[in-house]
Amino acid sequence: MAQIQIQYDDKLVRQFSWATMIWGAVGMLVGVLIALQMAYWPANLSPELSFGRLRPLHTNAVIFAFVGNLIFAGLYYSTQRLLKTRMASDLLGRIHFWGWQLIIVLAAITLPLGLTQSKEYAELEWPIDLLVVLVWVVFAVNFFWTLKIRREKHIYVAIWFYIASIITVAVLYIVNNLSMPVSWMHSYSVYPGVQDALVQWWYGHNAVAFFLTTPILGLMYYFVPKAVNRPIYSYRLSIVHFWALVFMYIWAGPHHLLYSSLPDWAQSLGVVFSVALWAPSWGGMINGLLTLRGAWHKLRTDPVVKFLVASITFYGMSTFEGPMMAIKQINSMTHYTDYTIGHVHGGALGWNGFIAFGMIYYLMPKLWKTEMYSAKLVMTHFWLSTIGIVLYIVSMWSAGITQALMWWAFTDEGTLKYPEFIETVVRLIPFYYIRILGGLMYLVGMLLLAYNVIKTIGIAKANRVDLSDATYKAAPLDTSKETAGPGMQNWHHVLEGRVVTFSLLVFVAVAIGGPVTYIPLVAFKSNIKTIPSVHPYSALELEGRDIYVREGCYNCHSQMIRPFRDEALR
Known part of the structure; x- marks a missing residue:
C-alpha cells in the first residue's frame, strides 16, 4: 500500500502553548492578589480591583485561558498524530486561536467593570457568549472534519474523550446561558428561581467534568504512554472508564444544592450519582498510574514523568x-467554607496545572527541536509547585474545618458561642497568609517555566533550527468493512471505526441526565412549593439585585439559609 506524505500543523500547537503559559501566569497573579485581599482588606484598591470583581476574573483566567489553551495545544498535537493527518483546515485553526484569545481579552475587560451574569463559570455577558459559541463551532467543525479525513480507522481512547468534551460543552454552554438581553451588556436568565439554580449547577458541575476533566483525561491517555514509552495499562478499563464517566457525570450537579429549596428527590439523585462516580474516576487514575509498570525508575530522573x-x-x-x-x-x-476552595484548587492546580507543565516540558524539545535550557530549573519548578499546592490545600482544609466548628458552636445555655460572623473571620487570617505563600510559590514556578522556555527558544534560534512542519508517512485509510466478534472489546473496536455512530451514542449518554432532572421540575407544580409572600421584584429590588451582582457580592454571600439551627439563629 502506497505511503502518503503528511505535514502536521505544529505552528498552531506552539501558539496555544505560548498562550497557556502567558494566561496561566496572569491567572495565578490575579489569584495571589485576591488571596492577599482576603487577608489584608486595604489591598482592595478600587471597585474595579476589588475581590468581588477580580474573583470571577481569576476563575475564568485559570479555567478558560490557562486550561482552555492547554487543552487546545495538547488536542491539536495529539489528534494529528493519532489520526495520521494534518488538521483539516489551517484557516479554521487560526480563527479558533485568535477568536479564543479575543474572548479572554473581552473577559479581562468586562469582568472588572462589573459586567457579569453572576453565574459560576458562566459570568460573561450575552454578546461574549455568542462569540464563545461561534468559536467553539469553528473548533468543532475543524475537529470533526479532521476525523472525517483521518488515515487511522480506529480512534484511540484520547479521541473518545475529546469527542465527549466537544459535544457536551456545546450543549451545556448554550442551555445554561439562554438569557433575555435588556441592553448590550446586561441580561437576565430565562430560568426562574430554583430552576435557574438547577440548570446553573447542571452546567457548573459539568463544566468541571467536561472542560476540566474529560479533555485532560484525553491528554493523560496520550502523553503518559508517550512519556514512559509503554502502552496504556488496560484497554478494557479504558472502555469502562470512558462510558461510565460520560454517562454518570451529567447527573451529579444537584449535589451543589443540598439543603436548598431544590426538591429532595433531585438532591438525592445528585448524591447517588456523585458517590457512584468514585468508581470510574479511580478506574481512570489506576489505568494512568499502572501504565508506568516497568518504567517506575523514570519517576526518579524524568521531570516530565514526575x-x-x-x-x-x-x-x-x-x-x-x-x-x-x-x-x-x-x-x-x-x-460555604474554605474547605471547598482547597478542594477545587487541588484539582485546578494539581490535576490540570501539573499535566499542563508535564505536557509543555514534553512538547517544547519536540516543537523547537532543542533540549530544554535547564533541567535543574524544571526540577526546581516541580518542587516549588508541589510544596505550594500542599501549603494552599492544607491551609484551606484547616480554615474550612475551623469555620464549620465555630459556626456550629453553642454555649451551655443554648446560644451561639460565636454569634458575630467577624469572630470566625479573624481566626482565619493566619490560614489566609499561608495560602498567599502557597500561591506565590506556584506563581514563581510558572515564571520559571516561562523563563526556561524562552531560553530554550533562544537556543533554537541561535542554532537556526528549521521549524518548518516535519514530514511523516502514513498509509491511506482502510475502508474495509468489519464485523464484531464476541466480547465487549470486539464490539467496541468496531464502534471506534464508526465515528458518527460513536458521537451519537456519546450525545445520547450525556443528554439523558439533564432533561430527566429538569422536566419534572417544570411540568409538575407540586415539585415547587409556592409561598404566598413571595412576589416578583419591585423596580427598587431589581436595582438592588443588579448592584449585588455588579459588585460581586454573590461570590461570598449566598443569601441561602439552610435548615440548620445555627444558621437560623445567626
Missing part, C-alpha cells in the same frame, strides 16, 4: 474528595 504522575495523583485525590463532599452529612460541614 509532573504527570503527580497530576494523576491529584486527580485521584480530587475525585475521592468530590464524592465524599457530596454526602449530605459531610456537605453540611464543607459547603
Whole structure:
C-alpha cells in the first residue's frame, strides 16, 4: 500500500502553548492578589480591583485561558498524530486561536467593570457568549472534519474523550446561558428561581467534568504512554472508564444544592450519582498510574514523568474528595467554607496545572527541536509547585474545618458561642497568609517555566533550527468493512471505526441526565412549593439585585439559609 506524505500543523500547537503559559501566569497573579485581599482588606484598591470583581476574573483566567489553551495545544498535537493527518483546515485553526484569545481579552475587560451574569463559570455577558459559541463551532467543525479525513480507522481512547468534551460543552454552554438581553451588556436568565439554580449547577458541575476533566483525561491517555514509552495499562478499563464517566457525570450537579429549596428527590439523585462516580474516576487514575509498570525508575530522573504522575495523583485525590463532599452529612460541614476552595484548587492546580507543565516540558524539545535550557530549573519548578499546592490545600482544609466548628458552636445555655460572623473571620487570617505563600510559590514556578522556555527558544534560534512542519508517512485509510466478534472489546473496536455512530451514542449518554432532572421540575407544580409572600421584584429590588451582582457580592454571600439551627439563629 502506497505511503502518503503528511505535514502536521505544529505552528498552531506552539501558539496555544505560548498562550497557556502567558494566561496561566496572569491567572495565578490575579489569584495571589485576591488571596492577599482576603487577608489584608486595604489591598482592595478600587471597585474595579476589588475581590468581588477580580474573583470571577481569576476563575475564568485559570479555567478558560490557562486550561482552555492547554487543552487546545495538547488536542491539536495529539489528534494529528493519532489520526495520521494534518488538521483539516489551517484557516479554521487560526480563527479558533485568535477568536479564543479575543474572548479572554473581552473577559479581562468586562469582568472588572462589573459586567457579569453572576453565574459560576458562566459570568460573561450575552454578546461574549455568542462569540464563545461561534468559536467553539469553528473548533468543532475543524475537529470533526479532521476525523472525517483521518488515515487511522480506529480512534484511540484520547479521541473518545475529546469527542465527549466537544459535544457536551456545546450543549451545556448554550442551555445554561439562554438569557433575555435588556441592553448590550446586561441580561437576565430565562430560568426562574430554583430552576435557574438547577440548570446553573447542571452546567457548573459539568463544566468541571467536561472542560476540566474529560479533555485532560484525553491528554493523560496520550502523553503518559508517550512519556514512559509503554502502552496504556488496560484497554478494557479504558472502555469502562470512558462510558461510565460520560454517562454518570451529567447527573451529579444537584449535589451543589443540598439543603436548598431544590426538591429532595433531585438532591438525592445528585448524591447517588456523585458517590457512584468514585468508581470510574479511580478506574481512570489506576489505568494512568499502572501504565508506568516497568518504567517506575523514570519517576526518579524524568521531570516530565514526575509532573504527570503527580497530576494523576491529584486527580485521584480530587475525585475521592468530590464524592465524599457530596454526602449530605459531610456537605453540611464543607459547603460555604474554605474547605471547598482547597478542594477545587487541588484539582485546578494539581490535576490540570501539573499535566499542563508535564505536557509543555514534553512538547517544547519536540516543537523547537532543542533540549530544554535547564533541567535543574524544571526540577526546581516541580518542587516549588508541589510544596505550594500542599501549603494552599492544607491551609484551606484547616480554615474550612475551623469555620464549620465555630459556626456550629453553642454555649451551655443554648446560644451561639460565636454569634458575630467577624469572630470566625479573624481566626482565619493566619490560614489566609499561608495560602498567599502557597500561591506565590506556584506563581514563581510558572515564571520559571516561562523563563526556561524562552531560553530554550533562544537556543533554537541561535542554532537556526528549521521549524518548518516535519514530514511523516502514513498509509491511506482502510475502508474495509468489519464485523464484531464476541466480547465487549470486539464490539467496541468496531464502534471506534464508526465515528458518527460513536458521537451519537456519546450525545445520547450525556443528554439523558439533564432533561430527566429538569422536566419534572417544570411540568409538575407540586415539585415547587409556592409561598404566598413571595412576589416578583419591585423596580427598587431589581436595582438592588443588579448592584449585588455588579459588585460581586454573590461570590461570598449566598443569601441561602439552610435548615440548620445555627444558621437560623445567626
